Amino acid sequence: MRELTTTGPDLWCTYAAVRAHAWLGRTDAVDDAGATRDYLLSHRNPDGGYAWSRGMPSDTWATFYCTAALKDLGEPVPDPDKTLAWLRTTWSGGAFAMTPGQEPEVWATHFAARAVIEVLGDQLAAQELLTWLAGLQTPDGGLTWSPDHRSDGGDVRACFYGIAVWRALCRQAPVEAPWDVPALVAWLRARQHEDGGFTFAAGATTPCLWATYRAVGALTMLGAEPAAPCTPWILSMRDADGAFVRWAGYQVPDVWATFCAVGALAALGEPLADVAPSALRRLSQLACPGGGYTYREPDAAYDALTVSAALLDPGEENDSHELRAWLEACLLPNEDGIMYMPGRGAEVRCTAWALAAGAFRGAEPERQRIGGWLASLQNPDGGLGFWEGRGSDMVSTAAAVEAATLLGGTDRTPLDTDGLLAFVDECRVTGEAEAEAWANSPASLPSLRAGLQAQRVLHACGRPAPDAARTLLDRHRVRGGGWANQGNRVPDLLSTYEAVATADRLGIPVEPDHLRPFLDRTGGAHGVAWSPLAPLGDDPLARCLHGLLRARLSGARRLPALTLS
Amino acid sequence: MTENATTTLVDEIRTVLREQLGEGVERVGQDELLAEALGDRYDSLAALEAVSAVESHFEIDVDFVSHDVRHTFATIGRIATFVRDELEDRERLRERR
Numbered sequence: 122m123r124e125l126t127t128t129g130p131d132l133w134c135t136y137a138a139v140r141a142h143a144w145l146g147r148t149d150a151v152d153d154a155g156a157t158r159d160y161l162l163s164h165r166n167p168d169g170g171y172a173w174s175r176g177m178p179s180d181t182w183a184t185f186y187c188t189a190a191l192k193d194l195g196e197p198v199p200d201p202d203k204t205l206a207w208l209r210t211t212w213s214g215g216a217f218a219m220t221p222g223q224e225p226e227v228w229a230t231h232f233a234a235r236a237v238i239e240v241l242g243d244q245l246a247a248q249e250l251l252t253w254l255a256g257l258q259t260p261d262g263g264l265t266w267s268p269d270h271r272s273d274g275g276d277v278r279a280c281f282y283g284i285a286v287w288r289a290l291c292r293q294a295p296v297e298a299p300w301d302v303p304a305l306v307a308w309l310r311a312r313q314h315e316d317g318g319f320t321f322a323a324g325a326t327t328p329c330l331w332a333t334y335r336a337v338g339a340l341t342m343l344g345a346e347p348a349a350p351c352t353p354w355i356l357s358m359r360d361a362d363g364a365f366v367r368w369a370g371y372q373v374p375d376v377w378a379t380f381c382a383v384g385a386l387a388a389l390g391e392p393l394a395d396v397a398p399s400a401l402r403r404l405s406q407l408a409c410p411g412g413g414y415t416y417r418e419p420d421a422a423y424d425a426l427t428v429s430a431a432l433l434d435p436g437e438e439n440d441s442h443e444l445r446a447w448l449e450a451c452l453l454p455n456e457d458g459i460m461y462m463p464g465r466g467a468e469v470r471c472t473a474w475a476l477a478a479g480a481f482r483g484a485e486p487e488r489q490r491i492g493g494w495l496a497s498l499q500n501p502d503g504g505l506g507f508w509e510g511r512g513s514d515m516v517s518t519a520a521a522v523e524a525a526t527l528l529g530g531t532d533r534t535p536l537d538t539d540g541l542l543a544f545v546d547e548c549r550v551t552g553e554a555e556a557e558a559w560a561n562s563p564a565s566l567p568s569l570r571a572g573l574q575a576q577r578v579l580h581a582c583g584r585p586a587p588d589a590a591r592t593l594l595d596r597h598r599v600r601g602g603g604w605a606n607q608g609n610r611v612p613d614l615l616s617t618y619e620a621v622a623t624a625d626r627l628g629i630p631v632e633p634d635h636l637r638p639f640l641d642r643t644g645g646a647h648g649v650a651w652s653p654l655a656p657l658g659d660d661p662l663a664r665c666l667h668g669l670l671r672a673r674l675s676g677a678r679r680l681p682a683l684t685l686s
Numbered sequence: 687m688t689e690n691a692t693t694t695l696v697d698e699i700r701t702v703l704r705e706q707l708g709e710g711v712e713r714v715g716q717d718e719l720l721a722e723a724l725g726d727r728y729d730s731l732a733a734l735e736a737v738s739a740v741e742s743h744f745e746i747d748v749d750f751v752s753h754d755v756r757h758t759f760a761t762i763g764r765i766a767t768f769v770r771d772e773l774e775d776r777e778r779l780r781e782r783r
Contacts, residue, residue, distance in 0.1 A: 654733045656721065
C-alpha cells in the first residue's frame with residue numbers, strides 16, 4: 122500500500138502538532154518552521170478566510186487552525202482585518218456557522234469566537250452569544266451542538282467548545298457562565314470511567330485521550346476537577362517508546378493522541394518535562410518533507426478516500442482484500458462511521474466512498490452500526506454535516522443518502538425522508554434567473570454540483586425531478602465537452618463525474634461524443650487532471666473518477682455517486 | 687504574419703498578462719514555462735484569469751476543452767501563436783462573408 126500514502130501534510134495534524142509544541146514550550150522544535158508557516162498560509166483565500174485545502178471555500182474551522190498555528194509559531198496573520206471581516210460573514214444571528222449561510226453550531230462558534238478574540242484580538246458582542254450558548258444545555262446537564270439538538274443529549278466536545286467560547290468572552294469582560302454549572306460539572310464528571318479516562322457521551326464504552334482532553338479542559342475552564350485522578354490513565358496511554366496512543370490497544374501513536382495527552386496534562390497543571398522528550402521525538406517522526414505534519418509517519422499515512430479510490434479505480438491492481446481490511450479498520454469504537462484518517466472522527470463522505478468500494482459487504486452488524494450512525498448525524502433541519510454536530514450541507518447530505526442507498530436503501534436506515542426533502546428545499550435558490558438551482562447550504566451561491574446532489578437526494582426520496590436535472594445539465598454543459606460547476610466555461614472532472622452519475626440515475630441520456638473529448642483532454646499517459654487548466658498529475662482520486670468515467674463510456678459499469686465538494 | 691508582428695504580439699500579450707501575473711512576466715522567456723518561471727503565481731486560477739484577459743483583449747473565444755488550454759497557455763510564445771491563428775481565422779471568415 123506504499124503507493125497510496127497521503128504524500129502531503131494535513132491541516133488538522135499540523136495545527137495539533139504546532140499546538141502540542143506550544144504547550145511544551147518548544148515551538149523552536151517545530152520541524153521546518155518556515156515551510157510549515159508557508160503551508161499554513163497556502164490555505165488562505167482571497168476573501169481573507171482559510172480553507173482546509175487549497176481551492177476549497179473558506180470555513181471557520183480552517184481559519185482558526187491556520188491563524189492559531191501561525192500565532193503559536195510567532196508569525197503574523199496577514200491582513201487580519203480582512204480575516205476578521207470574513208469571520209463576521211459567518212455570523213448567522215445568535216452564533217457562528219461554519220460557512221456563510223449555514224446553520225450556527227458550536228464547533229463553528231468555538232472556532233470563530235476564539236479566532237476573533239484570542240488570535241486576532243478583536244471583540245464580540247457578548248449578550249446575544251451568551252443567550253445562544255445558554256440554549257445548548259440539555260436536560261441531563263451537558264451541552265450539545267445547537268439549541269435545536271437538545272433532544273440528542275450532551276457531548277463532551279460540545280461542552281468543551283461551548284465553555285471555551287464563554288471563557289473567550291470573559292477575556293473581554295468577566296461574565297457569568299450561562300448554564301447550570303453544577304449540573305454541567307456533574308454531567309462531565311459522569312463521563313469518567315473507572316480506569317480514569319473519559320468518553321464523549323453517555324453509553325460510550327471506550328475511554329479515549331480525545332474525550333479525556335476535552336473533558337479535563339472543560340472542567341478546568343469551569344474551575345472544577347475530574348471526579349477521580351486521571352493523570353495515571355493519561356500516562357498509561359504510552360507505548361514502549363513513551364509516545365501516546367489514542368486508547369488502550371490502539372496500534373499507532375499518532376499526532377492527535379500526542380496533542381490530546383499533552384493538552385490534558387497541561388490543563389491539569391501537571392509537569393510536562395517527563396513526557397516532553399518522547400512527545401517531541403514522536404511529533405518529529407510525523408513531520409512531512411517540505412513542512413507541516415500528518416497523522417503518522419508520512420510513508421505510512423493512508424486515508425480512507427485514497428484507499429477507497431484505489432479499490433474503485435478500474436485501472437488499479439491492488440490487493441483488494443488488504444485495502445478493504447484497512448478501510449474496515451477505520452470503523453473504530455465510539456463513532457460508527459468511517460474516518461478520513463484513523464482516529465480522527467467519522468466522516469460521512471468517507472463512509473459513502475468506503476461502502477461504494479465494498480467495505481463491509483455482507484457484514485450485517487457493522488452495516489447496521491453505520492446505518493444507525495448516519496441517522497444520528499441528521500440535523501434538526503433535515504440535512505447532514507461532515508461529522509457529528511456540524512451544520513448541514515448538500516455535499517454531506519447527498520453522501521449520506523448514497524451511503525444509505527448502499528446499505529440497502531433509505532427505507533432501511535432511519536434517515537428521515539421528510540427532513541431530507543425539507544433541507545433540499547431550504548437550499549433551493551429562488552428567483553426567475555436561477556430557476557432550478559440549488560446551493561450547498563441555504564443562502565450560499567448555487568452551483569451545478571449542489572444541484573446534482575439535490576437531484577440525487579430527491580430521487581432517493583421518491584420525488585425525482587428529471588426536468589430540473591436536464592435544465593441544470595444544459596445550463597452547465599461546456600461546448601467542447603464536460604460540465605462546469607459554475608456557468609459553462611471551465612469544465613472539471615468532479616462536476617463531469619457527478620453530471621454523468623446523476624444523469625444515469627435519472628435515466629437522462631449522456632452523449633458519448635460530449636464526454637470523450639473531455640476525458641481525452643484531462644487524461645493520458647502522463648496522468649490525469651482535475652480540469653483542462655490543471656496540470657496532469659497522479660492524484661489517486663482524480664485517477665479513480667477518470668477511470669470510472671472511461672469504464673462508463675465503454676458501457677462497463679454503473680457509477681457510484683461519489684461526492685467530494 | 688511577419689516576425690516583427692509576432693514580436694509585437696508577444697509584447698502585447700506580456701502587457702495583457704502583467705496585470706494578473708505581475709511585472710515578473712516581463713522577464714519570462716517566450717518559450718519558458720510560465721508555471722515554472724512564476725511558480726504558485728501561475729496556478730489554475732491564474733491561468734483562468736490569463737485566458738479571460740486574452741479573450742477580452744483580443745476579442746476571441748477560447749474553448750477550454752477543444753483548444754487544449756493547458757498546453758496553449760503554458761508559454762507566452764504558444765499564447766501568441768494561438769492568438770495569431772485565431773485572429774487570422776477570424777479575418778478569413780470575414781473575407782468569405
